[in-house]
Amino acid sequence: MPFGRPDSEQKLSYGGYLRVDDLTALQQLRSDPAQHDETLFIIIHQVYELWFKQLLHELDAIVTHLDRDDVLGGLRLLRRCHEIQRVLVAQVAVLETMTPMDFLAFRDHLMPASGFQSAQFREIEFLAGLAEPRYLESYERGSAQRARLERRLGGRTLRAAFHDLLVRRGFTADAEGVASLYRSAAAQMELFLLAEALLDFDEMVTLWRMRHVQMVERIIGGRPGTGGSDGASYLRGTVARRVFPELWEARNLIQGAERG
Ligand code: HEM
Structure with a gap:
């Protein structure tokens, strides 16, 4: 494209x-x-929402790849998700350059809006496998956002696609099955790498939650949120929410590798 026109x-x-x-x-x-x-x-919120849109785009494609037994295709896009997630975690620091005084100077104008109502954030959770109907209550009945979340609630999830893949390859879809996959990692390298990449995804979600609550404490201390929750203490409770609990639980069942 010519410049300067x-x-x-x-x-x-x-x-x-x-x-x-x-x-x-x-x-x-x-x-x-x-x-x-x-x-x-x-x-910064708008930038987050744009990246959320891209993550939804990628996650939908990853589910399709896994459902077609195309593990490498899914892995390629999961790597992209990890890089986006790294950006999401890193940019919390940009907002931390805002002091409590600077934020409190305009915070009252935001009531009762809150990140809690980010429909795309919930959509990512639902699509990944953390679908909880109670979150629908933040959206008006009949609204487009609620309709999208309702569709996601009954829809195919990344977790279900992984579970079905495990079963198709002869493993059970639980911590025992994952531990068994890890024991046969050498023969099941592709599936093993997928499990590790899904764990990376989960870890990055948790890292974002941790960074977000730390930033919240730094800026508003223990004040309640604009969305009506009790603020940092509510957010601390969300840090334990995991998309793939079986991948974490399997860590208790895995033994050391025997090296020749
Ligand atoms: C000054 C900066 C920020 C403060 C003080 C803050 C504060 C809070 C608080 C207190 C909550 C709990 C719900 C409530 O009662 O409102 C919350 C939830 C949330 N915030 Fe923020 N936030 C900030 C920036 C951000 C940014 C930049 C994003 C990016 C999208 C974000 C996304 C979210 C999300 C997704 C939730 C829901 C978390 C969950 O329920 O698991 N927040 N925020």
Whole structure:
């Protein structure tokens, strides 16, 4: 594409293709007078939502690969998910440059909105295998967000796709089956690597939860959340939620390798 040409209807431009004007018009501050850090607060949430969209796109494709017994295809995209997750964890630090005073200067304008209502975050949890109907209550009946989550609730999950694959390859879909897979790792390298990659995915979700609650404590201490929960103590409770408990439980059953 030639540089320096203005947008025109005939020739595609960078800004036209990416809708940059639309994108940069989406940061509408609620504070008045405008508080400097509210721009950062909005942009970082929007960036998270864009990455959530990409993660959903990848996870759907991974489920399809696994259902077709294409483990390597699934692994390739799981690696991409891990890299995105690393970015999600790392960018918490950007928000930590905001002091408690800076945040409290505009926090009241956010009530009662909260990250708790992030439908794409819940969709990722549901699609991965952590589907809990109680989370639907945050969304109005008949709303598009609720409809998407309801579809996900009964839909195929990454965990179910992994379990079915285990069974097709002669293992039970539980901690015992995973331990048995690890004992035969040399002969089942592909499936073993998939189990490890799913564990990486789970670990990164947990790391994000840990970083998020630490950031929350740093910025608002023990205050209740804008969404109405009791804040950091609620969030601490979510850190224990695991997508693949059987992969963790199997660690109790695995023995040391015998090396010749
Ligand atoms: C100043 C920064 C932030 C503060 C003080 C904060 C605070 C909180 C609190 C207190 C909750 C618990 C629910 C509630 O009562 O509101 C929560 C939940 C949540 N927040 Fe944040 N948050 C911040 C930034 C972010 C960012 C940047 C994201 C990225 C999307 C995010 C995503 C979430 C999600 C997904 C939940 C639901 C977690 C769950 O239920 O497992 N938060 N947040």
